[in-house]
Amino acid sequence: MTKLVFKGSWNEIKGKMKQKYAKLTDDDFLFTESKDDELLGRLQRKTEETKQKLRDYIASL
Structure with a gap:
């Protein structure tokens, strides 16, 4: 698993x-x-998106 990277x-x-x-x-x-x-799990429950989709979205910001 890769770490979240924030631009x-x-x-x-x-x-x-x-x-x-x-x-x-x-x-x-x-x-x-x-x-x-853990953060992605919370976001996933609320948004109903996959963890990978959330990772990709965060990386694009």
Whole structure:
């Protein structure tokens, strides 16, 4: 599994994801380094997207 890589600032990424997926809240974005799989699991439950699709979307931001 690859680690999440962020091109922009974390706040900017959160904002864009919250715009695309209205169900997401700030609590869904609690992120601890090395716990990216846990973050993706929370996002996956809320967005009903696959983890890979979420990874790709985040990488594109």
